[in-house]
Every structure is written in C-alpha cells, then in structure tokens.
Amino acid sequence: MREIAYQRATQVRDALTAVANDAGARYLGGGTNLVDLMKGGIEQPTRLVDVRRLPLDGVREHADGGGLVIGATTSNSDLAAHPEVRRRFPALTQAVLAGASGQLRNMATVAGNLLQRTRCGYFAQLSHACNKRVPGSGCAAIEGIHHNHAVLGHSRHCVATHPSDMAVALAAFDAVVHYETLDGVGEIPLSQFYTPVGDSPDRETLLPAGALVTSVALPASAVSPRSRYRKVRERASYAFATVSVAAALDMRDGEVRDARIALGGIASRPWRARSAEALLRGARPTPERVRAAAEEALGEAEPLRDNAYKVALAINLVDAVLSELAGTENDR
Incomplete structure (x- = not known):
C-alpha cells in the first residue's frame, strides 16, 4: 500500500504552493477520473490537494x-x-x-x-502498450480494438478520443x-x-x-441560444460518445448569419468544423447546403481499419441536427 498525503486548500495561493513544492502532487476536485486512475495504478500521486472549498464555484x-x-x-x-x-x-x-x-x-x-484524461481501454490496461501512459511504448489500439477510436486528428502514436461532452459544447x-x-x-x-x-x-x-x-x-453570442447537442453512444445509460455534435445557427430572413459546429467522439480533442460553418454563413440552409456542410465537416477524416462507420454516422448526425435547427428536417 502506498502512502498519499492529503491537503485541503482554502485559498488559491495555498493550493498553488502545495503543488509547486511537490512534483508528485495533483489537484483533487470531484475525483471522478483521478481516483479511478489511482485505483488502477495508472496515476500515482504523492499528494492530493483538495480544491473543492476554494472560492471558485458558481x-x-x-x-x-x-x-x-x-x-x-x-x-x-x-x-x-x-x-x-x-x-x-x-x-x-x-x-x-x-x-x-x-x-x-x-x-x-x-x-x-x-x-480528464483522453483515454481508451488500453490506457487502463498496464499489460498493453500505451504512449499516453508510458511515452514511447507504442499504441496497442492501432492494430487492436479500435472501432470507437479517432477518425480525425490522430497519429501513429495515439488514436484515442476525448471523452468530454461538455468540452464539445464549449468549443462551439x-x-x-x-x-x-x-x-x-x-x-x-x-x-x-x-x-x-x-x-x-x-x-x-x-x-x-x-x-x-x-x-x-x-462570451456573448447571438448564435448560442439556437443550439443543440446530440450524442450517439453504444448504450442508453451513460457512456462516452461514439459520435456527438454541438451545433448552433443564427438565422435572419431565411439565411444563416452565423453557424457553429463542434464534434465529439471522433478526435483526441473537441473538433471544431470551421470550414463547414463557412459553407452555411450567408446561405439559405437548403437540404443540399446542409448536407454539403455535414460532409465538409468530415472531409479530412482518415478512418482506421474498423471505424470507417463513424464517418457516415457523423455526417448523418450533423445533417440531422442542422436540419432541426434550420427547421428544414421535413423538406427532404
């Protein structure tokens, strides 16, 4: 059993000092990710600095x-x-x-x-290679089980996807x-x-x-009030996204003044589809235009051996959410 120091900070300066003085220290919020990683032996902090009582909520x-x-x-x-x-x-x-x-x-x-750590099943399995856990050890997922892994922005060193739903909406x-x-x-x-x-x-x-x-x-935004987040996952109870999308449209006189599209479940970070947004701005959101934007959002996709289905799934999801926001879902 490893001994871990615990410290409850009440001032931001105290928390910063505690971590600066201990290279193995970690901030502890709710602990829903860190504690799990500690249980599995993936994270091994020497000190936990509890920040929940800092005046940083609301x-x-x-x-x-x-x-x-x-x-x-x-x-x-x-x-x-x-x-x-x-x-x-x-x-x-x-x-x-x-x-x-x-x-x-x-x-x-x-x-x-x-x-929270961007991770896949191999990250938590100490017997398998993982460049996130042990840099330079390799990526077992590339030739292993990767049907739910990245199709955008990955490299030969890692194909894991970012797990946060919140971050996708914030990116948009x-x-x-x-x-x-x-x-x-x-x-x-x-x-x-x-x-x-x-x-x-x-x-x-x-x-x-x-x-x-x-x-x-x-920041203040004219586009954000007309927004939706939709998530496809492998089970109805809580699970990481297979594909998700946060989208928003600012409409006036039947034309798109501004558009936001961010994708989750397909890359190591929330993926902002800026070129797809540009296709919509200043145009009428016809079914053809919306479909073109959805396809543009996945235009740079490089699927792995077993996850090409994600490309079609993401295109269809973006198409459906944008059509709902534009009020054209019944025009097809």
Whole structure:
C-alpha cells in the first residue's frame, strides 16, 4: 500500500504552493477520473490537494454583458441546472446532461471535466502498450480494438478520443479557460487548450505546470441560444460518445448569419468544423447546403481499419441536427 498525503486548500495561493513544492502532487476536485486512475495504478500521486472549498464555484455574468463565467469547481449538475445556461447556451446544458450519471455529475467539477484524461481501454490496461501512459511504448489500439477510436486528428502514436461532452459544447461557443499560477494569471482559448496528438500524446493541454484552472468564460453570442447537442453512444445509460455534435445557427430572413459546429467522439480533442460553418454563413440552409456542410465537416477524416462507420454516422448526425435547427428536417 502506498502512502498519499492529503491537503485541503482554502485559498488559491495555498493550493498553488502545495503543488509547486511537490512534483508528485495533483489537484483533487470531484475525483471522478483521478481516483479511478489511482485505483488502477495508472496515476500515482504523492499528494492530493483538495480544491473543492476554494472560492471558485458558481456562474456569474461575463464582463461583456451577455456572456457567462463558470467557476472551475462548479459541479456539472449545478451548471446544467443554471437558468441562464439553459436559456443562453442550451447545447451546453444538453451536453452536460448527456455525460455520465446523475451521481457523477453531482461530484464532477467543470475544470475536472475539461482535464480528464483522453483515454481508451488500453490506457487502463498496464499489460498493453500505451504512449499516453508510458511515452514511447507504442499504441496497442492501432492494430487492436479500435472501432470507437479517432477518425480525425490522430497519429501513429495515439488514436484515442476525448471523452468530454461538455468540452464539445464549449468549443462551439468559443469558450476561454482562465487559470492561475504562482507567477500570475493567464487564459487560453478552448480552441487552443488541447494539444494535437503529434508525437507526444501524453501531453494533452497547454496549461503550464502546476497551473490551477479558475474559471471558463463564455462570451456573448447571438448564435448560442439556437443550439443543440446530440450524442450517439453504444448504450442508453451513460457512456462516452461514439459520435456527438454541438451545433448552433443564427438565422435572419431565411439565411444563416452565423453557424457553429463542434464534434465529439471522433478526435483526441473537441473538433471544431470551421470550414463547414463557412459553407452555411450567408446561405439559405437548403437540404443540399446542409448536407454539403455535414460532409465538409468530415472531409479530412482518415478512418482506421474498423471505424470507417463513424464517418457516415457523423455526417448523418450533423445533417440531422442542422436540419432541426434550420427547421428544414421535413423538406427532404
């Protein structure tokens, strides 16, 4: 049995100092991912710094007067239930409710959700090669069981998909992650927060070492109130997405003024389909135009041996959600 130090922080500075002074320390929020990894011997921290009592919870108005700022320790349940989140960013509420069970949502925090490890079944199996767990050891999934793995943005070093539903919706709405270190505060747009797989799949975010996420900012958006999140999964109870989409349309006089499309379950990070969005802006969302945008969203897909079905599934899902938002689902 390994001994682990436990420390409950009440001030942000105390938490930052504790982690800076112990290379093996980890922040502990709800623990819904970290504790599981500890049980399996994948994570072996020397110290847990509990941040749940830091003054970092709640949802408040953004300084721009129309957006929202979500505290890092806000529970997923509280986020999904917040009336302004439901009104201004409905796809975010839908995404949170699609993730995990009610019990897990009650425990899990916003920052913890964004920072959960991108993983597949081989990550948790110490007997198999995994470049995320042991850099340079190889990727057992590439030639193994990978039917639910990435079709976009993967590399020969890793084909795992990002597990967060929340992050997909936040990516669609140009969220910004705010953090603090002992040297001061910083921010990273969510579009840049997760690193491409490349040659170093063990590094998943651009957060500086020892940084503590303090909040996530959602800027005001004309497109976000008309938004949807839809998720396809292998079982109706909680499960990671096979494919998911967060989409939003801002319509006026029958034309699309703005569009947002982000995909989950298909890459190592939330995948923003910007070229597909561009096809919709300034155009009427006819069935042909919507289908073209859906196909464009998967235009760079490189499926593996056993997961080509994901490409067709994702195209159909994007098509269906955009058609619903445009009110043209019955025009086919």
